[in-house]
Amino acid sequence: MDRGNRPARLRPVTITDIATRTGVAPSTVSRALNNPGRVSAATRERVAAAARELNYVPNSQARALSSGRTGTIALLVSDVTNPFYFGLIRGTQQQLKAGGYAQLLIDTEDSGEHEAEMLHKMRQSLDGAILAAPRLSERPLSRLAGEIPLVVINRHVRGVPRVMIDTPAGIGQAVEHLVSLGHRDIVYVSGPERSWSNEARWHAMRAAVERHGRRTRRVGPFPPGRRSGSAAADAVLNTGATACVVFNDLLAIGMLTRLRERGVAVPADLSVVGCDDIFGADFCNPPLTTLAAPIEEAGRAAVAMLLARLDQRPARVLRRAVVLPTHLTVRESTGPVPSRAGTVPGP
Amino acid sequence: MDRGNRPARLRPVTITDIATRTGVAPSTVSRALNNPGRVSAATRERVAAAARELNYVPNSQARALSSGRTGTIALLVSDVTNPFYFGLIRGTQQQLKAGGYAQLLIDTEDSGEHEAEMLHKMRQSLDGAILAAPRLSERPLSRLAGEIPLVVINRHVRGVPRVMIDTPAGIGQAVEHLVSLGHRDIVYVSGPERSWSNEARWHAMRAAVERHGRRTRRVGPFPPGRRSGSAAADAVLNTGATACVVFNDLLAIGMLTRLRERGVAVPADLSVVGCDDIFGADFCNPPLTTLAAPIEEAGRAAVAMLLARLDQRPARVLRRAVVLPTHLTVRESTGPVPSRAGTVPGP
């Protein structure tokens, strides 16, 4: 059939091709395409027509080399499989595509060093980066922000623009909810120690409980995965608490599984509140009461902030922070306090 | 504190810097770094030392421009939020990182045209691409494969290397399982019409049921999301079947939710089998019996195939296809056929 004349990855069309075809200089072609005000309407139109006919696609490498702009933004997440990031990936992807940027996805494997190293190595290939819940400590993070435009999500670092999901405020709602159901002994199930969000949530929790004249404790820390749910569930049962607020939904879902295994009824014996409202929180068993976070919106906001910064036009007001509200979504993992808080059923 | 002397995004170190420092020509530096056999051990060492001291990071744009290799591989998925792709994203990410490549994630929004267009535009910025379950029709797909090295997942196109997850074979297992439980009337819940996998699964299903001297039907097509689960569940109930095999887990989970709402007990009234074993299939309610697919492995295999192709060394045997087996994972959404297949309970 088609043997012989395979086009063999033909040479791509360049501005020089357009230039010879239209009889102008390559520089004029470049300007006609990117800097429309700089050439006459007539030539601009001729160039555009030629580009269209030849099916011209600019070579982003070459463009990057001379202009310094690569058209690529990286999204760094600590673990691509954590469903929390799905919304982020999607939100940023959408907004980046709308802005004409490509998204480079990087998994930092939960390591601050990885974050720093990757970012440093790629800084010349990127116009900017979005760091989701960075593990990196404050110092190197600000240093990095000097090397390359950065927006961080759920982290507060001086001088680095940020998008915050206000889960701490939501935690107040969660505590009100639990207290109104009669719970007096509520524990916090802690996520990773190095996580900024974890500390913020814990502090919010303590403050909220103290407003009711009570004290709270925390168990953990636990890695924020489903696997850790077993240990977390056992630890909570040992405290004798009637309710818990969990660092994130992933961990909470893991706990739910374990509690079911152990024959502990949720919410009859123990109420569980998660954070983030990830994929699965609504169809696990029982469906999880959780703090719904506008994750996709956070992604979009982060991109918007970053692109605003890359935009040359000087007279722009640049927001230094965006705070997004969360709200409690009540499902079936929370309920009235058990009539007699007794001992825990055996396994 | 640190006012005044902010380094203002300082000029990155180039091979020329290394060259002047070691007293050799830039070309020698380039060779010392990338083509070690080409220079003497002594200079190579001196260059390496200088590079280390100066903390040199090669500019990938410049390298790409002259060498044609970009060090970037794209992964195209039809919808980043479909949990099926999480494993793929992770698997490819791992293997690419190991091979020193960066991963560009592209959402094609379920459109074949998007696929073609994006790929065409980016072909100069990519060394290759992995297409997950492409929607594109066969013709343009082979044409694209001529423009840029490609590996497709779950799709059979002549001349394009592929990784196949052998769900059709697994469907046989699923049917055996259901038949052994007494089911005689099993329907297939169809995914998108344009999906190659969907057709493959349907054919396998029909063949498997016919081996038992029975016939089967299908309902649908449905978009492969949870939202479609309601319609799918209702359609299945109308058929009066006692069991169904569903195009994918996402749809199956959606059905489970709907069935629960309608008071249909799973598996007492209806058995449900999904495909893929995505995140959530194990903790939904009831946990889903499904065809577990080695998705991460598929991602790794696809990367391995692609990189083998990019590798220059000629005397390599290039696999044209990899087929990965699936197996039935029995959980709690399948059970014995109802004693009297009666009418469906009302809503």
Place this chain on the structure above:
DNA sequence: AAAATCATGGCAACCGTTTGCCAAACTTTG
């Protein structure tokens, strides 16, 4: 009508790296 301004297009340098080709120095071989 001369001077100043403006719009438009071309020239050429540059971005940082790779690579074909050549030259020098050194090593082997006959």
Place this chain on the structure above:
DNA sequence: CAAAGTTTGGCAAACGGTTGCCATGATTTT
């Protein structure tokens, strides 16, 4: 010891754009 071969390093030309600067001609201002 000369001829041939082998290392090793340098020169310079790409790769495909962008952009500062200049020249030309047209337009406006005084």
